Amino acid sequence: MICLLRDPQIGSGVYLSVASGQSNNILTRKNPEVSKIGKYLSLLIQHNVTTGFLLPPTLQAFTHDYYIVGKDPTLPIIEQKKDDIKLNGVAVFKEDRMVMKVDQDKLFYLKLMSAPVKSGNVELALSEAVITLDHRKVNNLNVVIAPFNLYEGLKASVLDMSEQLSLTEPAVSNRLSLIIEQKIENEMMVLIQRLQEETVDPIGFGSKYRAFVRGKTFLMRYGEINILRQALR
Structure with a gap:
């Protein structure tokens, strides 16, 4: 995370997430309907923040909850099943370690x-x-x-x-x-x-x-x- 914060090319509003399984499989999947997987994932998260019950998982929000005393950060879990990519709950962190998952229907x-x-x-x-x-x-x-x-x-x-x-x-x-x-x-x-x-x-x-x-x-x-x-x- 320190590397992300120090990188001037990465804005504080960028979305963070956790991959269920191998992240490389999600990022390199081939689908004629999705030309840019990064943009697709960003829109997927943004849609769930706007119309669903997902808390904004920006770098700024994660950093705030990471460093503040008395609150722990969360990130959405992205999962690929066959040809479908979807959100599957959120990961709850204790410092830099995921300790539990909150299922999608509990968000x-x-x-x-x-x-x-x-x-x-x-x-x-x-x-x-x-x-x-x-x-x-x-x-x-x-x-x-x-x-x-x-x-x-x-x-x-x-x-x-x-x-x-x-x-x-x-x-x-x-x-x-x-x-x-x-x-x-x-x-x-x-x-x-x-x-x-x-x-x-x-x-x-x-x-x-x-x-x-x-x-x-x-x-x-x-x-x-x-x-x-x-x-x-």
Whole structure:
């Protein structure tokens, strides 16, 4: 990474990624529809940043999260399957070593806790139905010594459902809202617990902790801190 930072020909806005398998196989693949693989990969990442739940994996962002105390960097994982190149989750780093992977279908929950999400679609598999949400979100992360209070405000509309439900009936819509809230809360907590087990913090709890509690070492307390939830609205 130091070499990238010192190279004047490489801008801070260049995208970084991790290859699943041999990177050479991805960079040298021959496809008549893709004339410049570098440009194709850049557009693929940019599309997922703009319309999906991928945090911008620029050199500047990675460097910031690498050096700041209390946050760990992430990079998208690029995978080639036959003739298709796609993103397959993100790698979470501890310093310069990848320690875990967040699957593609869990990126929504990672970004929901990490950064504002202006819009986007997410599919949730529920006991009642498989639904697709179009959502807007405002988040606020508070910490008063310990534990953390993580408040997530979510505004969403149902775009599609696999089962026929009468959402005009208050009892049905209220029950569905509650199920969605519980699903999102549970997924967030499962992800947080995985991060705690690996002692990595791509969300930035540690930097928030240090801002409020001076002189305390967050790393030693990370696995012990209970992160509270407030129902999503």
